[in-house]
Amino acid sequence: MRRILLLSALALLATSASAQLPGLRKRTGPPGTQQGAPLSGIDALRADFATRSGGDTVFFGIGSAVLGAPARATLAAQAMWLRQHPEVVVRVEGYGDAGDTGDHALALGARRAEEVRDYFVLLGVRSAQLSTTSWGKERPGSPRAVTVLVR
Amino acid sequence: MISPHRTSLLLAAACLGSAAGAQQPGTAAATVVAVPPLSTPDNKPTSAGNTFSLAWQASKLIAQDLQTTSEVMPLPPSEKDYYSFPEVTAPSFIKWRTNGSKFLVMGFVQARSDKRITFGCYVYDVDKGREVSRKGFVVDPGEWQRAAHKCSGLAYTAVTGAPGIFDTRITYVAESGVGAAKTERIAVMDSDGSNHRYVTSGDTMVLTPRLSPRAARIAYVGYEGGKPQVRLLDIASGAQHPLVPNDAISFAPRFSPDGSKILFSMMLGPNSEIYVASAEGGPARRLTFSPAVDTDASFSPDGSKIVFESDRSGSQQLYVMNSDGSGQQRISFGGAAYATPEWSPDGQWIAFTRRDPGGRRIGIIKPDGTGERLLTNGVADESPAWAASSRELIFQRAGPTGVPALYRVTLDGSDPRNVVIPQGGSDPDWSGVID
Numbered sequence: 001m002r003r004i005l006l007l008s009a010l011a012l013l014a015t016s017a018s019a020q021l022p023g024l025r026k027r028t029g030p031p032g033t034q035q036g037a038p039l040s041g042i043d044a045l046r047a048d049f050a051t052r053s054g055g056d057t058v059f060f061g062i063g064s065a066v067l068g069a070p071a072r073a074t075l076a077a078q079a080m081w082l083r084q085h086p087e088v089v090v091r092v093e094g095y096g097d098a099g100d101t102g103d104h105a106l107a108l109g110a111r112r113a114e115e116v117r118d119y120f121v122l123l124g125v126r127s128a129q130l131s132t133t134s135w136g137k138e139r140p141g142s143p144r145a146v147t148v149l150v151r
Numbered sequence: 152m153i154s155p156h157r158t159s160l161l162l163a164a165a166c167l168g169s170a171a172g173a174q175q176p177g178t179a180a181a182t183v184v185a186v187p188p189l190s191t192p193d194n195k196p197t198s199a200g201n202t203f204s205l206a207w208q209a210s211k212l213i214a215q216d217l218q219t220t221s222e223v224m225p226l227p228p229s230e231k232d233y234y235s236f237p238e239v240t241a242p243s244f245i246k247w248r249t250n251g252s253k254f255l256v257m258g259f260v261q262a263r264s265d266k267r268i269t270f271g272c273y274v275y276d277v278d279k280g281r282e283v284s285r286k287g288f289v290v291d292p293g294e295w296q297r298a299a300h301k302c303s304g305l306a307y308t309a310v311t312g313a314p315g316i317f318d319t320r321i322t323y324v325a326e327s328g329v330g331a332a333k334t335e336r337i338a339v340m341d342s343d344g345s346n347h348r349y350v351t352s353g354d355t356m357v358l359t360p361r362l363s364p365r366a367a368r369i370a371y372v373g374y375e376g377g378k379p380q381v382r383l384l385d386i387a388s389g390a391q392h393p394l395v396p397n398d399a400i401s402f403a404p405r406f407s408p409d410g411s412k413i414l415f416s417m418m419l420g421p422n423s424e425i426y427v428a429s430a431e432g433g434p435a436r437r438l439t440f441s442p443a444v445d446t447d448a449s450f451s452p453d454g455s456k457i458v459f460e461s462d463r464s465g466s467q468q469l470y471v472m473n474s475d476g477s478g479q480q481r482i483s484f485g486g487a488a489y490a491t492p493e494w495s496p497d498g499q500w501i502a503f504t505r506r507d508p509g510g511r512r513i514g515i516i517k518p519d520g521t522g523e524r525l526l527t528n529g530v531a532d533e534s535p536a537w538a539a540s541s542r543e544l545i546f547q548r549a550g551p552t553g554v555p556a557l558y559r560v561t562l563d564g565s566d567p568r569n570v571v572i573p574q575g576g577s578d579p580d581w582s583g584v585i586d
Contacts, residue, residue, distance in 0.1 A: 065421070099506070099511075101447075101506065101533055101534070102491075102533065102534065103359065103402055103403040103416065103447050103490075103491070104447075104460065104462070106379060106400075106403075107402070107416065107423040107446055110400050110418050110421075111418075111422070111423075114418070114420065114421035131377075132400070133374075133377055133379065133400070134379060136358070136379075139333075
């Protein structure tokens, strides 16, 4: 809940800041997303990304960083979208296993994110669009990697 | 004041204590140590109260310190046991023999003309009727607690031969809230829980704070740049900076015993390897080259060896190598996963988290791989860190609600004890003796 509120607050700040502050480059979204759409900027892009790539999340087996067939299908759709939006930068966020020890979970989450990143590059996404991070086991949920649009 | 039940307990403990003599880990016995109220030659006012009152409070704190150990059973100060200033160096041993005391802590608090106080501490072997050790401290009146902690340490060392842990610090990650709304701050406190304070703001996630040997700095993992990276924090000034100025994910920092170097893990690509860097900055040197997760490295006390965990065999196991990365040898073969090793300050043991289908538990093993022993029965215990005494560990235990708590456990087989902190806590670490 807090996360969602924070994100929308950030979005508000971003739009008002770019409109008011001199010297800040105005955000330019891809054509089609801003014309008459209820959402603008990064929110619109996120909504479009989630809809057209069939989800921002891929899942892993416990203790594994191997991409299965369903994960590769989702990532292929994400990669297609990213190639169509070369101005968009994403952060792939890896998560570890809940039953693991902290630092190993952090490393495994990072490795999951790196596997996703490498697959994107293999599919022709520019590496400048990609960064990775890991939440280890600090945030609950299944072993997964989430592609988050940063800008 | 002392109930009959308590008295019999004390007597039983005294019998055990005499039988045990020099105690080894694995024996549950406590030595009775008398702590009559400290003396004062002349009751004078100081900025922290008069010397008579400071002496009384210090005596209570010493007894309280010793009470937190499993090896010492203190007889707390009683008003009937006041002694005169000259008696500090000439105690009447017969009086203390009759109540089962093996050791006796005496001393005094004296005001000085420069507004400070002299704190004298004497430890006696009651049976032998002679002094074991003495120490004097000149401190500001407001620092009387630290002088009392030092005195507790002197008594603890007389009984166990190990360094006292009363003038040490503990750091951990203070956790408020759950899930995405969780706030995490690094907290620091004295080992008895006093002087608790937060040293990061809670704006970004933090992990695994590790104290420098004398508790002046903390190496930790922060998410300032959106990804986990090892950072260094100066506790007094609050200034902090990344250890390695690059864009890579880095984590699991730990100081060398002399504080000059930091071991950590870094991922240049999909693989976690162990590196070492100067604590003052400069290039990092890579120590492991394995296509597996190598992490959680910890130096031996002389700095010549490093223990770490690796999943190169298919599951997390403990390995020991030379400090240049050569001679890597697996030491854990207990049919489970072994993680988060930390070498004890006396070099005798390596503490670990053992993972098997029953859960995660804390244990110890000798550096040559023999003598494995489990110390806890929890289902979600993790992250053991040694006390300076090498006789006790602090670790993290997840409660039924998922909120983690801190516990202390001694090597003698007694039950872990909860460490009282203001909120949830994880990733604890314990400093060496300060000064």
